[in-house]
Amino acid sequence: GAVVSQHPSRVICKSGTSVKIECRSLDFQATTMFWYRQFPKQSLMLMATSNEGSKATYEQGVEKDKFLINHASLTLSTLTVTSAHPEDSSFYICSARDFNGRGMEKYEQFFGPGTRLTVL
């Protein structure tokens, strides 16, 4: 299967600072990437859908000015948490779709390993 990486795997920052998380598709081109947030003992909640070369589509209730998403290339999407606060502490997971995938692979989402953000 296709491989998706995230960097960093863990980040600790002070309240009020901004944090950038990278999501890369390593061996395929991802025209669409997705960003999820997972609070402890909860399921994944979709935050936004990121399309290469266009603006991201945010889910209801997600602040687009706080969670900036950039999908500048077919292999890289970034999520920037601006002016982070303790309540933003969470596990952030990205996923990517390979629309050029063979057969039914194009219908799958391939997930990154996640980034643990802790805001002090």
Next chain:
Amino acid sequence: AQSVTQLDSQVPVFEEAPVELRCNYSSSVSVYLFWYVQYPNQGLQLLLKYLSGSTLVKGINGFEAEFNKSQTSFHLRKPSVHISDTAEYFCAVSLPFNKFYFGSGTKLNVKP
């Protein structure tokens, strides 16, 4: 809209016993179905998927699931679990080229 229900938040089971994790979905159109496993502080790993064809789907690590359209279910099964299967399992549904909807997850706790 689509939705996924995982009725069991936790399932305790003894090692080498069989297990079934339940997943029901709601959709007015045909959907694709997935099961993922998540180990602590890690991302999601695909166990198996149903996109079309045979309703009995075999995945990795000895897991299988059966798609039942009339009951709108996609239950995950394993005939004999191991300690290493202790993890959280998520069922997901999607339309083609559309976003995923995840269930609330089921924690499988395999006891020796």
